[in-house]
Amino acid sequence: xxxxxxxxxxxxxxxxxxxxxxxxxxxxxxxxxxxxxxxxxxxxxxxxxxxxxxxxxxxxxxxxxxxxxxxxxxxxxxxxxxxxxxxxxxxxxxxxxxxxxxxxxxxxxxxxxxxxxxxxxxxxxxxxxxxxxxxxxxxxxxxxxxxxxxxxxxxxxxxxxxxxxxxxxxxxxxxxxxxxxxxxxxxxxxxxxxxxxxxxxxxxxxxxxxxxxxxxxxxxxxxxxxxxxxxxxxxxxxxxxxxxxxxxxxxxxxxxxxxxxxxxxxxxxxxxxxxxxxxxxxxxxxxxxxxxxxxxxxxxxxxxxxxxxxxxxxxxxxxxxxxxxxxxxxxxxxxxxxxxxxxxxxxxxxxxxxxxxxxxxxxxxxxxxxxxxxxxxxxxxxxxxxxxxxxxxxxxxxxxxxxxxxxxxxxxxxxxxxxxxxxxxxxxxxxxxxxxxxxxxxxxxxxxxxxxxxxxxxxxxxxxxxxxxxxxxxxxxxxxxxxxxxxxxxxxxxxxxxxxxxxxxxxxxxxxxxxxxxxxxxxxxxxxxxxxxxxxxxxxxxxxxxx
Amino acid sequence: xxxxxxxxxxxxxxxxxxxxxxxxxxxxxxxxxxxxxxxxxxxxxxxxxxxxxxxxxxxxxxxxxxxxxxxxxxxxxxxxxxxxxxxxxxxxxxxxxxxxxxxxxxxxxxxxxxxxxxxxxxxxxxxxxxxxxxxxxxxxxxxxxxxxxxxxxxxxxxxxxxxxxxxxxxxxxxxxxxxxxxxxxxxxxxxxxxxxxxxxxxxxxxxxxxxxxxxxxxxxxxxxxxxxxxxxxxxxxxxxxxxxxxxxxxxxxxxxxxx
Numbered sequence: 066x067x068x069x070x071x072x073x074x075x076x077x078x079x080x081x082x083x084x085x086x087x088x089x090x091x092x093x094x095x096x097x098x099x100x101x102x103x104x105x106x107x108x109x110x111x112x113x114x115x116x117x118x119x120x121x122x123x124x125x126x127x128x129x130x131x132x133x134x135x136x137x138x139x140x141x142x143x144x145x146x147x148x149x150x151x152x153x154x155x156x157x158x159x160x161x162x163x164x165x166x167x168x169x170x171x172x173x174x175x176x177x178x179x180x181x182x183x184x185x186x187x188x189x190x191x192x193x194x195x196x197x198x199x200x201x202x203x204x205x206x207x208x209x210x211x212x213x214x215x216x217x218x219x220x221x222x223x224x225x226x227x228x229x230x231x232x233x234x235x236x237x238x239x240x241x242x243x244x245x246x247x248x249x250x251x252x253x254x255x256x257x258x259x260x261x262x263x264x265x266x267x268x269x270x271x272x273x274x275x276x277x278x279x280x281x282x283x284x285x286x287x288x289x290x291x292x293x294x295x296x297x298x299x300x301x302x303x304x305x306x307x308x309x310x311x312x313x314x315x316x317x318x319x320x321x322x323x324x325x326x327x328x329x330x331x332x333x334x335x336x337x338x339x340x341x342x343x344x345x346x347x348x349x350x351x352x353x354x355x356x357x358x359x360x361x362x363x364x365x366x367x368x369x370x371x372x373x374x375x376x377x378x379x380x381x382x383x384x385x386x387x388x389x390x391x392x393x394x395x396x397x398x399x400x401x402x403x404x405x406x407x408x409x410x411x412x413x414x415x416x417x418x419x420x421x422x423x424x425x426x427x428x429x430x431x432x433x434x435x436x437x438x439x440x441x442x443x444x445x446x447x448x449x450x451x452x453x454x455x456x457x458x459x460x461x462x463x464x465x466x467x468x469x470x471x472x473x474x475x476x477x478x479x480x481x482x483x484x485x486x487x488x489x490x491x492x493x494x495x496x497x498x499x500x501x502x503x504x505x506x507x508x509x510x511x512x513x514x515x516x517x518x519x520x521x522x523x524x525x526x527x528x529x530x531x532x533x534x535x536x537x538x539x540x541x542x543x544x545x546x547x548x549x550x551x552x553x554x555x556x557x558x559x560x561x562x563x564x565x566x567x568x569x570x571x572x573x574x575x576x577x578x579x580x581x582x583x584x585x586x587x588x589x590x591x592x593x594x595x596x597x598x599x600x601x602x603x604x605x606x607x608x609x610x611x612x
Numbered sequence: 613x614x615x616x617x618x619x620x621x622x623x624x625x626x627x628x629x630x631x632x633x634x635x636x637x638x639x640x641x642x643x644x645x646x647x648x649x650x651x652x653x654x655x656x657x658x659x660x661x662x663x664x665x666x667x668x669x670x671x672x673x674x675x676x677x678x679x680x681x682x683x684x685x686x687x688x689x690x691x692x693x694x695x696x697x698x699x700x701x702x703x704x705x706x707x708x709x710x711x712x713x714x715x716x717x718x719x720x721x722x723x724x725x726x727x728x729x730x731x732x733x734x735x736x737x738x739x740x741x742x743x744x745x746x747x748x749x750x751x752x753x754x755x756x757x758x759x760x761x762x763x764x765x766x767x768x769x770x771x772x773x774x775x776x777x778x779x780x781x782x783x784x785x786x787x788x789x790x791x792x793x794x795x796x797x798x799x800x801x802x803x804x805x806x807x808x809x810x811x812x813x814x815x816x817x818x819x820x821x822x823x824x825x826x827x828x829x830x831x832x833x834x835x836x837x838x839x840x841x842x843x844x845x846x847x848x849x850x851x852x853x854x855x856x857x858x859x860x861x862x863x864x865x866x867x868x869x870x871x
Contacts, residue, residue, distance in 0.1 A: 506707055507711060512674075524728075525713055606715050
């Protein structure tokens, strides 16, 4: 949609998440070493636990390190973009222009919303990203009046070490659109002309209806006699095209304008604030990569609204890739080797997805198994633990992901935290069930032998409960593979990324690109854990199961 | 049966003793004010019908149940939680189904406690071999799992496990209860032989009077948590302390000894 409204979903630089994964490893391994170290290392049976622990840790470590490897190559300049088509296209234009100027640039697409890109730019995780002047005055620089000139913005941004280019040429602000043929018939060119046609049916998005600077202000400013009704924005275009309504609110460069052959009415009273597209960049680029700054400045004044609309339409409606749309605009060839890009993409998503699932699951095992043991030992505390983890499970997954943002920011970490919380219940519950389901006579035999409780736990109780515990881990793993697709909503990447993009572009093949591997991964997880279960279950227990 | 004055001198001499010990579960008293001493080096039998409290009494000796009143003494010392592991290691405990750990092999079951105490593999193996000879068990079974063994084999291994540390005392809770009559008969002979040759203090629970008399001349008959009579089968016959003793004997009248 647009830079004004799409601010919810944000991501941190993948390199940062990679480092965070790596940072988690030593902590995990230390904790497990301590746990397994209690049980005398010479005991033959505790080797089983060392193997289990080491296996899980290696699993987690590998998964955690993979993204690091994947993002190891450092480009000169990193460009970011927000997660809507126009921003991604502008990011690609910047990247390809840089390439034309011989600068090695990388484009981290669809990172999220304004706040995140701004933070990433300030933090140096990205070097530049496309922004809108209205967003800068409304959301980033609160002490600057709306409608401030580029010069004023430039002066204020300098304090943050951020530079701003001149406008790229189009103004992506609120606008009013009509079917082009009807507008021609009624001789309507500007919003003022609407006053002459009180019989027109107007339908505006609910947000536009309610904002003071939306419909109420517009009606007053232009003395419009008509009444308008609220309508879901996604439906508004269809309603307009079918003739059910005559005018709707839209953004100046929406792809649908070209697709539905709409006329954007001129805001002759300059009622709407300007949302001129610009690039924001780090001022240290002036020294680090002056050629890149020059390349960005070359783009100013070169993209008008129809051109931007056409590119948005090419991507969003015709299914062209953002890269090709950008290359076509610049009149250059996109990179060759697009054939391998598909598998490269799938590979990256898979690594990210595995990292989300693997790390959250490993951490959950480290906490949930002891919690399950505690719950089995202390009945009342156990009820509390099971109750709490049960409540966690009832939190809708999207809500849980969003709750994690204030605690962990944006990116892989909050997703891992949310998935971790989701993994607790099946593992705690199955550990508890496995331990409390052990024949009392066996527990008594172990006690009567004179083994201390800790040894009984490691040598008798946990091995007897192992099947149940592993079954819990398997459930958590399979559920996590599915739930992790939501991680893309908070910038965690993984298979959710193409699904999300697919939904944005209304592209079934792109949705499949994420959904099919996610389903396959869930199946693979199931299979792998069944093998692990078979390998780790002591033969004596399998015999008993047969008997 | 109230504790007699001379029993207090006997107490320090006994392997285990209960002094006015009661174990209540809610309002029911599984063991009700029992005072009894178990002599060192002797086999004593706790006998009674199901629900008489005999198993609870045995489990109190190991601290698997704690008295709600009175005391349990081991070697004259009151049983305390801190001393429990030490007491348990001086006692071998065998239950009806053997209580073998299904996830461990025979040798794994035998090795569990000794290995925890730092025995070497070879020492464990040597000890297991000796006990296998004693229990008439072939070493080939060492690598099998409990699920691969017959009931009789399992009880032999449970006994071996109880004997690994060569404890002075053996507590057996219906050790032969789950076996078919033929196997049971054979094992009775073997067990008695083992008890005699090792000179252990043995306290065994059974509900079978013939088995009780076969193993010992000291039978302790319990009913509703109280000791009804403490003596030999002969005493029971000649001087029954209670009409129930006669009743209990009568229920076993088809036994060869009663014919």
